[in-house]
Amino acid sequence: QKVEALLDPPIQTVESSKLGKARRVDDAAGRYIEFCKSSVPMRFSLTGMRLVLDCANGAAYATAPHVFEELGAEVITVGREPDGLNINLEVGSTYPEKLAKLVSEYRADLGVALDGDGDRCIMVDGEGAVVDGDLLLYIIAISRQQSGELHGPIVGTLMTNLGLEHAFQKKSIPFMRAAVGDRYVLELLQQHDGTIGGESSGHLLCLDRTSTGDGIVSALQVLYEVVESGKTLAELTAEVQRYPQKMINVRLRDCKVKSTATIERAVADVEQRLGERGRVLLRPSGTEPLVRVMVEGQDATEVNALTEELAGVVMQEVGV
Structure with a gap:
């Protein structure tokens, strides 16, 4: 009733002259695809890699396949037929089992699953094992450390597996925990001048590449390390002993x-x-x-x- 009562008085509106302007941005999708590719070095190539991409029938269905294809990968897609109702419906990062099955079926090198709004990323290795946000965070952090680009602490959440924290300790990488939620991860990163953080769910932040969570950009950071090292996802995360x-x-x-x-x-x-x-x-x-x-x-x-x-x-x- 209190909320409804606030609607009774006349609503003050902004003068039309102060509303600003709306304009159409032509080829916004193309610009975004180029932005994603710019998050890795120009020489980076996925040529020779076969990957299965699950777009969750969501926001990235029209752009994500082009990003990986333009970088040279052979891309097999699933969850690329949105109808307005089937977003995240038994597809995407919350249902990695389907992706794991397809990776094995197509004998792909790995799989990438995004969520409906495209800000999360979960991966599957060539053996069909799910690689969650904790492990992806580890791969990106180690990659940054080796390249000398790691700044500040890595930020996880209260739900981040203890095994990941111990793995960071062995690598002398500072680690902090925020409350559950990407907004809290971001706040802690900003407070401590950090750039890399994320959640087990696959919502990762690479603030040295983009200002917000982006599943495609996160996946590219991991794939860059896979290609550069010549190692599989399993090999890159072998030092992380997950705790029950x-x-x-x-x-x-x-x-x-x-x-x-x-x-x-x-x-x-x-x-x-x-x-x-x-x-x-x-x-x-x-x-x-x-x-x-x-x-x-x-x-x-x-x-x-x-x-x-x-x-x-x-x-x-x-x-x-």
């Missing part, structure tokens, strides 16, 4: 009560038992009345047991 991670969602009785002293003691106990071998995260959902209980560690059996134990305490204290 388990998450349980606990629905809340009262959205205002997300924790208690008992829960805090239980969390401290699990953290003490894990030590440096793992970590614990309790994260309230921003859209649903639930709290996410996550435990990560080196041993899958221990991780499963501790997650169940901690989720049980949370359920008893604040759950439905």
Whole structure:
């Protein structure tokens, strides 16, 4: 009612003379394709590479194939028939299983999956294994370090796998965690003069190449390292030992009560038992009345047991 009441008074509009001008940009798609290609050196070529490209029936369906084809790759596409309703429908970065199957079927070198609005990228190696945002972030970071272009810390999120953090430590690369969400990754990068960051979901930021998340640009940064090194995605990420991670969602009785002293003691106990071998995260959902209980560690059996134990305490204290 308060919001509706604000609509009652006459709305003040801006004078037409101050609205600015609208003009058509001819060949906007062509300009964007050239921009994407400019994110890698002019000598860069994908000649001889066969890749499967999943455009998620979304924003990049008309441009992404041309970028990779113009760089010399043989491109097999999927998710390139948008009808206004099928965006992200069992295709794209949230459904990499389909891409993995096609990579194997066509004996491709690798696969690239974008999401509906084109700002995320997930890849699949030649063996059909999914390479998520954490691993892609590692490849780009190491590439920048080797070229002397790495500035500031690498920024991940609270959900970034602990194995990635440890891999960066071994390479003497500073790493920081932001809250979940690309806007928070961007904020932390800007605060610490960093250029490379991202999320497990494949939303990567390469601020030394573009000002926002761009799945095509991110993919090109990874492909550049693949070509330059002569290594596969699996070989480039071999030093990252992913830690088993388990998450349980606990629905809340009262959205205002997300924790208690008992829960805090239980969390401290699990953290003490894990030590440096793992970590614990309790994260309230921003859209649903639930709290996410996550435990990560080196041993899958221990991780499963501790997650169940901690989720049980949370359920008893604040759950439905």
